[in-house]
Amino acid sequence: MVETIRKPNGPAVAALLSAMIGILILGAINVGTEASSSFSTSMLEVGKVWIPNAQGIGPYSGKETIMVVGWLLSWVALHLALRRKDVNLKTPTAMFVIGLVLATLFVYTPFIDLLLGK
Amino acid sequence: MSKETGPDEDRNGSIDPPAPSTLVVWGLATIFLLIVIGLTAPFSVFLAESSLATISAAHGTLATLGVIVGTISGYLVWRLFVGKIKAFTDLKVLSLISAIIAGLTVIIGNMIYIAYRAPGGPRAFFVQNNPAVHEIFFEFKEFIALFPFPIAVATTYIIWAYKEQLTQDRGLRSWLGIAIAIAWGALMIAYLLGAAITKLRSV
The missing domain is CATH 1.20.5 (Single alpha-helices involved in coiled-coils or other helix-helix interfaces)
Known part of the structure; x- marks a missing residue:
C-alpha cells in the first residue's frame, strides 16, 4: 500500500485568494480612475513604464500592471504565511466569492456611477 | 486489502x-x-482586410479555443467536484492549456485595444452613436476579460500541485469548482461581448 504525504491546503488558499486580490485591486483602481482624472493620468504613467504603446492603451495599461503586481506580490506573501498551515476553507472561499462579486461591480459602469453619485 | x-x-x-x-x-x-x-x-x-487582421484573427481564435478548452475543463472539474472524475490527466493538461490561452488572449487583446481606442476606432463610434451600450457593455468587457487569467493560473497550480489529494479533499475541490465556474462565466461574457463588438464595428 502506498502512503502519500498530505500537503497542507495553505498554498492552495494563497493561490486562489491572491488571484481574487489582484482582480479586486483592478476593480478598486478602476473606481479610482473614474473618480479622479489625476489618478487616471498616473495609471497611464505606470503603464508606460513597461508596456509598449501604453499611450494607445491609456490608463488601462496601468490598471493591468497594478493588478498583476498586486496579484503576484500577494501570492508570494500569502504563500510564505500559509505554506505549512491547514486552513478551514469556509472563510477564504467566502472571501474569494465576495471579493470577485465586488470586483465585478467595480468594473460595471452603472454601479460606479451609483457609487460616485454621478 | x-x-x-x-x-x-x-x-x-x-x-x-x-x-x-x-x-x-x-x-x-x-x-x-x-x-x-x-x-x-x-x-x-x-x-479580412484590416491592418490588424492577423492579430484580430489570432485573438478571436485563441478566445474560441479558450471557450472550448474552458468548457471541457469545467466539465472535468464538475466530475472532480462530485468525486467521480476519471480523466484527471486530461484535467491537468487542459487546465494548463486554459491558463496559457487566457494569458495569450489578454496580451494580444492589448494590441487590438490600441486600435479599438484610436480616434475613429470602434470605441469612438460607440461613444458617438450609442454611449449607453459602450458604458454598460463594452467598458465592462475590457475588464471582465482580465478575470479568467489569474484564476486559471491559480487553479492550474492547485491541480498540478495537489493532484490525487484533490479527490480526497472535498473543501478544496469545491472551491476549485467555484473558481473555475466563475472564470468560465467571465470568459463567456468577454467572448460574447467581444463577438458583439466585432459584428457592430470591428477594428
Whole structure:
C-alpha cells in the first residue's frame, strides 16, 4: 500500500485568494480612475513604464500592471504565511466569492456611477 | 486489502490515456481543422482586410479555443467536484492549456485595444452613436476579460500541485469548482461581448 504525504491546503488558499486580490485591486483602481482624472493620468504613467504603446492603451495599461503586481506580490506573501498551515476553507472561499462579486461591480459602469453619485 | 486507485484510474481499473496521447490527439485535431479551413475558405477572406487582421484573427481564435478548452475543463472539474472524475490527466493538461490561452488572449487583446481606442476606432463610434451600450457593455468587457487569467493560473497550480489529494479533499475541490465556474462565466461574457463588438464595428 502506498502512503502519500498530505500537503497542507495553505498554498492552495494563497493561490486562489491572491488571484481574487489582484482582480479586486483592478476593480478598486478602476473606481479610482473614474473618480479622479489625476489618478487616471498616473495609471497611464505606470503603464508606460513597461508596456509598449501604453499611450494607445491609456490608463488601462496601468490598471493591468497594478493588478498583476498586486496579484503576484500577494501570492508570494500569502504563500510564505500559509505554506505549512491547514486552513478551514469556509472563510477564504467566502472571501474569494465576495471579493470577485465586488470586483465585478467595480468594473460595471452603472454601479460606479451609483457609487460616485454621478 | 483494498486496491489503491490513483486519480488517473477509475473504480473499474481503467487508466486515463497518458498526457502525450492527449497532446497528440489535440495536435491532430488542430491540423485537421487547419486543413478544413484552408480547403473551404481563402486565407485572405478568412482574415479580412484590416491592418490588424492577423492579430484580430489570432485573438478571436485563441478566445474560441479558450471557450472550448474552458468548457471541457469545467466539465472535468464538475466530475472532480462530485468525486467521480476519471480523466484527471486530461484535467491537468487542459487546465494548463486554459491558463496559457487566457494569458495569450489578454496580451494580444492589448494590441487590438490600441486600435479599438484610436480616434475613429470602434470605441469612438460607440461613444458617438450609442454611449449607453459602450458604458454598460463594452467598458465592462475590457475588464471582465482580465478575470479568467489569474484564476486559471491559480487553479492550474492547485491541480498540478495537489493532484490525487484533490479527490480526497472535498473543501478544496469545491472551491476549485467555484473558481473555475466563475472564470468560465467571465470568459463567456468577454467572448460574447467581444463577438458583439466585432459584428457592430470591428477594428
